[in-house]
Amino acid sequence: MFMDEKAFFTRILGIKLPWFVNQVIMDEAAQRIDIYVDHERDIRVRCPECDTFYGMYDHAPERVYRHLNTCQMETYIHVRPPRVNCPVHGVKQIDSEVGENGSDMTYAFESLIIRVAQECSIEATARLCGLSWDRGWNALERAVDRGRARKEHRIPSRIGVDEKSIAKGHKYESLVYDIDAGTVEFVWDDRGQESLERYYRQFTKEELSGVKAVAMDMWDPYIAATKAYVPDAGKKIVFDRFHVMKHVLAAVDEVRKSEHHELSESGEQTLKGTRYLWLWSVENIPLWRRGEFEALRAKDLQVCRAWAIKENLRHLWDYRYEAPMRNYFKRWYFWATHSRLQPIKKAAKTVKAHIDNVVTYARHRITNALGEAINGKIEKVKRMACGFRNRSHYRTAIYFHCGGLDLFPKPPTNPTLCFRAT
Ligand SMILES: [Zn+2]
Structure with a gap:
């Protein structure tokens, strides 16, 4: 195999023309490798809105993505994604083929963080992957946002509503489960009527009439919220x-x-x-x-x-x-x-x-026993997080571990650039 380091990295990163690796800088003392990805000059750029290719407009500022280590060395990929000026959609940034817009990690590195975080506390994840707590946490938040945006808009036909105390005694979260899928669909502060109504309000009356049964505690605010929103709730509520x-x-x-x-x-x-x-x-x-x-x-x-x-x-x-x-x-x-x-x-x-x-x-014939199973998971989430810094962190962690979400970032399926001739 005779390759220089640029051809080598182009190959192992799976980068395809018109993209290529232009420069590789290794800093031995810092144990760090910086890879600069560039593209051929004679290109067209795909508008992310309409998928049509147009001539390049200009470049977005350089982005630096943390990538999987090369051997033991931290590795970063630098790229300046071109922008397109679509006659219909205006000036658009394209998704880099290396990592998501708005992320500072490549698809591969971000996926690794998610896999590690599924097994470990956020502290351990950050430590193992050489990240600050905040950057690790940001990756989790992006994963949950991604998963929730991809999630199909539907209300499960059999749901369970439960409360969960978070600090000893006083603070509560309301949880809505999909009893059949075994997932947490919704988490909100408090256990008042308003918390559960927030969940129901996402759905139309017609969608809500698809709910067949709701398992819950004998807890007046949940009863009131369900009666206010779910048609025929009197026959559907089952006290756990x-x-x-x-x-x-x-x-x-x-x-x-x-x-x-x-x-x-x-x-x-x-x-x-x-x-x-x-x-x-x-x-x-x-x-x-x-x-x-x-x-x-x-x-x-x-x-x-x-x-x-x-x-x-x-x-x-x-x-x-x-x-x-x-x-x-x-x-x-x-x-x-x-x-x-x-x-x-x-x-x-x-x-x-x-x-x-x-x-x-x-x-x-439904109970919140599923809820009990999820509660066990949530207890584990609580231990793993060793004190969330706030309640929104706690919610994010529950969605991350119990939401049944598709969390992983995915590279664009179509090429973002092509040669002018094609
Ligand atoms: Zn367009």
Whole structure:
């Protein structure tokens, strides 16, 4: 292979005439290579709007793109993209064949950053790729913007709405999932009605009528937003079974706490260390604690009754039709409200107030369990980001990791230059 370094780089960069490598400068001390790409003089330039070739107008200022390292040396590509003066579209810059307009990285380098960032925290990505945090972050933001611009405008037919706390306790984000695709479609600050309405407002009434089911928590602002925008929402909202159970579980825990308190006053430690025994579903109680659990159940404890009521409610979701589901609930409700356990009565009333959209489960059979899976991913995103500097960073990271987006930059498929003769 006899080639000088210009021919060599032209070849390995895959640069095609009329483009060529004009100069290669290696700075050994700085461990850096600068490659200057130029084009033949006798060319025509493609208008990016109408794809017609015209004579060259002038050059845009030089752009410098960071490229994949050449061996261990940081490598930069310099290019001055020509501009075209289209009679219809005016003076236009062309996409460089090396990297996107507005980016300081080649297509190949930017794609590498995205692949690394899919596996690592942004800190690690920046460190591994020899970038500042900000430049690494910019690449992520460009990837998300690119992906969202390419995303098809459509509302999924089955969506899940969930809230996610971001700082311990107080700050919330609203998330909309595509239940079937397993992607996050939308993230917005807060968990008020307005947050969810922002999502719905992107769609026409006709598009919104394509929504078949919406899984959510028993949370008034989400209910109100969905009723305001989704036609026939009353039949489509399904309160998430795990959230419904959570209310009852909290009640069981309250019963245990106050009973434990009473018992300890008289010196009895019967319920000490038993919290999870009552919260676990019966099949999840670890083998080694089953004996202990059976012994407790033999005693006449309030928490035992609360536990039995909780376990029975779980069967509500076994029904395949709404009418028997309602009947089952009625019997359960009677039992719960006659239990003489205040927290259980209160939880039962909350569920009853929402029962119309609990039993919609029979038809739609959706939960936010997918949301739980995505929540796991989001927890990982949070850890990987080690403290987003602001909430818009957090949103970007969620779209990046959970949005199911096409994130990668793509070189133009048609040549941007041609020889005048052709
Ligand atoms: Zn044009």
